[in-house]
Amino acid sequence: MTARSPPAFPDAASPNRKGTRVDRDDTTLRVLSTSDLAGLDITLADVVDTVEQAYRTLAAGRSDNPRKLTVQPADGHSVSYAMLGRDGVRNVVAFKTSYKHGLDKGRDEQHYYTTLTVYDDVTGLPVAMMDCSRIGSLRTPAVSALLARECASPDAATALVIGTGTQGRLALPFLLTTLPGLKRLLLSGTHPDGIAAVRQELERHFPGRELELVTDLKAAARDADVIVATAGGHTPAAVEADWLKPGATAILVGHGLAPSTLHRADRVIATSEAQMRVTGTDMADADGTLPAVDLELPAAISGASNARTAPDQRIFAYNSGLVVTDIALGHRFAQLAADQGLGTEVDLWR
Structure with missing residues (x-):
């Protein structure tokens, strides 16, 4: 992937940027x-x-x-x-x-x-x-979308979101923001209110886009180029490594991916390796070990290194958030x- 120019931010670096300072003393x-x-x-x-x-x-x-x-x-x-x-x-x-x-x-x-x-x-x-x-409800799916942009294969066309909670509801609109070429949008969820909320957010941000509700998670995972797992801790969903197609990217936000997707990945990308080792212990193997991270997201975004180095690599990406x-x-x-x-x-x- 080629390096991108930094986006412009009005007033972000100016000492007189509007809206962050008001005439008040230091007690308010x-x-x-x-x-x-x-x-x-x-x-x-x-x-x-x-x-x-x-x-x-x-x-x-x-x-x-x-x-x-x-x-x-x-x-x-x-x-x-x-x-x-x-x-x-x-x-x-x-x-x-x-x-x-x-x-x-x-x-x-x-x-x-x-x-x-x-x-x-x-x-x-x-x-x-x-x-x-x-x-947090905006930052986290935005990070997942940036991970998807950096890690996904160039011809990625199908995205699968697992979970319909806070993070799942905006996952697809953010994915479409960074990967506008996505054609199929799949959702795995069980809560009617959550499913309705996902549909509502998709229609609000991308009117007319079709959402496919899946019941066979294994089959859906085999079709997906990008998987974003946002489910809660009690979910029975657990995508295994051998369900993933060559070139697939699996992004873990909450739950919904089995540890095999991490341990058998060709590449491991994380927002922060140190934080993955704090919050990702549920993905450790039987010996309590997590594999090394190949690249952190800031380095990929800066253009210093590419997250994906071969078309058929199965990539595991860990979204832990950075303050x-x-x-x-x-x-x-x-x-x-x-x-x-x-x-x-x-x-x-x-």
């Missing part, structure tokens, strides 16, 4: 709620470009993305993450927290809270604190929110 913080962010309109292409720029900046050594911290009780009923990063183009520092409770229960009984707090590293003032759920992508997208949302006067100013430090 703009708080953006779930409803504030829900009202912001942003295109899928804007999201992809913002996330891609974050990877390019990281690959250039201008951003910092330390390894995440994880805390989990012995019985596994909850999990917590803390992430810190710095975006060297936007000149912002941010902290992200993530806490999920009820992993031993059904989806409706779980509790999930995630926040992002952004500070301007030029003025030293806080930019905003926001609910990070919408950011620099949350920071870039969160900062973009903060710009849009400030432009519209959204959010609540809180005298947090007074």
Whole structure:
């Protein structure tokens, strides 16, 4: 694949960029709620470009993305993450927290809270604190779409999404954004509301595109050039390595791929090898081992190396997310929110 020029970002690198600084003292913080962010309109292409720029900046050594911290009780009923990063183009520092409770229960009984707090590293003032759920719901499928763009065979025509939860619902629209040549769109899911939501999002972003609901996962996997597995932990779906056609790309976001797709892959690509070794332990072999990663996504996006080096390679790609992508997208949302006067100013430090 050829190197791509970095996308342009209005105001992203300017010390006077609009929307991130307001005339206030250092005791106030703009708080953006779930409803504030829900009202912001942003295109899928804007999201992809913002996330891609974050990877390019990281690959250039201008951003910092330390390894995440994880805390989990012995019985596994909850999990917590803390992430810190710095975006060297936007000149912002941010902290992200993530806490999920009820992993031993059904989806409706779980509790999930995630926040992002952004500070301007030029003025030293806080930019905003926001609910990070919408950011994650957009960032993650955008990363999967970038992985697909870098890893898929040049003639990829069929995409299969496994799962209809938060990540599954926008997976196909984002894939079509980075791989507009896809012709068949397959979905494996069991929840009627989730299936309806996938159809709704596809129609909203790409009107008229047909969605095929599959019942034979093995047959669907054998047809697919790109598979994005987004299912929850309780899914019985598990695509095996010998189901994959030559040249297939299998992207793991949640669940839906068996460990064999990783261990028997011709190439392993990850957003971050270090993070895969923290969050991907369920894909380890009987000895608790994960194979080495051949290439990380930032290097592929920057053009330093190609993710795919032969047409028939079966590629496994691991999407664990990097906080620099949350920071870039969160900062973009903060710009849009400030432009519209959204959010609540809180005298947090007074």
